[in-house]
Amino acid sequence: MIQQALGTGWVQSTMSKGVRQSSSNTYLANANTRPNLTVVINAMVVKLLSTASPSKVPAFRSVVFTDGRSTSGTPTFTVQATKEVILSAGSIGTPQILQLSGIGNSADLTPLNIPVLVNSPMVGRNLIDHPLLPNIFSVKGNDSYDDTLRDPVQFQNAINQWAANKTGFISNNLINHYGFARVNSSLITIPDPSSGPNSPHFEMLFVNFWLDFAVSVPSTGNFLTIVSSLLTPTSRGTVKIRSTNPFDAPSIDPHMLTTDFDVTAMRESVKAIKRFAAAPAWSDYVIGPFGNLSATADADIDAYVRQRTTTIFHPTGTASMTSKNSTNGVVNPDFTVKGTSGLRIVDLSVLPFIPASHPQGPVYLLAERAADIIKGIVSL
Structure with missing residues (x-):
């Protein structure tokens, strides 16, 4: 049976009772008592x-x-x-x-x-890495987490709540919903880099606050961030050592957005996200795109993509x-x-x-x- 990998749904998180379940506290923890293991x-x-x-x-x-x-x-x-x-x-x-x-x-x-x-x-x-682009919208009211994250007292209270009983918004994933979508086939001028017609080209991650690794949250305002991530990049980078000293960080050139497909796919992800946020269901919440996300011409969207894209660390x-x-x-x-x-x-x-x-x-x-x-x- 062919599974449909496109659409929007709940994020499945490896968490239990407010705590992340990593390979350390699962695989490694289960093996820690073995006599043939030394860490x-x-x-x-x-x-x-x-x-x-x-x-x-x-x-x-x-x-x-x-x-x-x-x-x-x-x-x-x-x-x-x-x-x-x-x-x-x-x-x-x-x-x-x-x-x-x-x-x-x-x-x-x-x-x-x-x-x-x-x-x-x-x-x-x-x-190869997944390029990440935070697309930020201004929203009405104060239902986002921005005010809490700005206020050291509120944020510390949330940390204390989590430390005491593993509840509160910190006990949850930052992202609860995500979506997967494809670029229109008419825009793909190379062999399709996805695994098939039911496989996505890009991902959308919905975040109930300002999330931008490069720009701090403004002092006022409430925000919705819809992150786009290119899942099928065709750009390729390199990792090279710079010296014989193992403590010297290597030279890492991600070489992102160096192919026409990658730029096109990221541009189309921005357009798709803007259409999504402009849907009637959001009319009483989303005010509109923040900053250069308001660009409409392809060249201006491309410039926005190149300026704001970073890595999702994959x-x-x-x-x-x-x-x-x-x-x-x-x-x-x-x-x-x-x-x-x-x-x-x-x-x-x-x-x-x-x-x-x-x-x-x-x-x-x-x-x-x-x-x-x-x-x-x-x-x-």
Whole structure:
């Protein structure tokens, strides 16, 4: 049965009794008492070491780490894996560690005098993220949360209420409703980047207050924010280390909105949101678009999109998975790193395309699949 993934509905949140249920207080908490689990805190992985291998393929079964609270002068420690190292540092940390270890594009490593142990050109390439654009409307009355969030006393009272009995608006998700929609097919001049006609191109998130990561809430007024997020971006960015110091943040170029499709889709999401907010059902609440959201010409909407778009923090794809025989990509379908032995990657960096969804569920699915493969339960 084909499920319809378009429309508006309730947000499904991983929460229980006013508290977020994360992978830490579920998966990890359930495993904390296992004798074969050790969690090292305040640790920073420096790099992986190439170890002896009976084959010609470099093995990476040693991990070097140091005190994660300092940037220099701290001792390093090395741990040796008896079977495999599983790297799960995310779409930023994973390519950084690979590059520091000599696994990456020779064009990136050679200028830093890092010996290229495995020339893997796609390490740090194919960075994909969901662009986020807050679209803000002025609203009537004081039913939004703006007044509470502006007032330190009211906000502290809400925090105290949550701390005492896990109730109040802080006990809930910031977003209770969302919607998924598509761009009109006549505007798509490339192969459709979505997974099919029932799959969305963009998402709408409804927030009952001013939500803009770049601009503080005005001192007066009440607001409705309808965030648009492009779920099927075609732009691709990069993650590259800048030095051999693991404490130096890598250079991250999201390269957002660099394709015609991405700009068109974001423009159409703005138009769709404005039509939605102008519907008769909102007439006694929504006053109108705030600021440059009032733009109507395509060029002006494009300028607004470029000025206000940021990230929703869903980086994906920088160690992408391809078929076992492919010379492209970074990992194989069993999560092993191409050109190495003893090393797997299990995080969102391995996905060659970003899911058209929030990635929490997909990354859990990915980890469950990897766990089954590693345990040998699933055969490829």
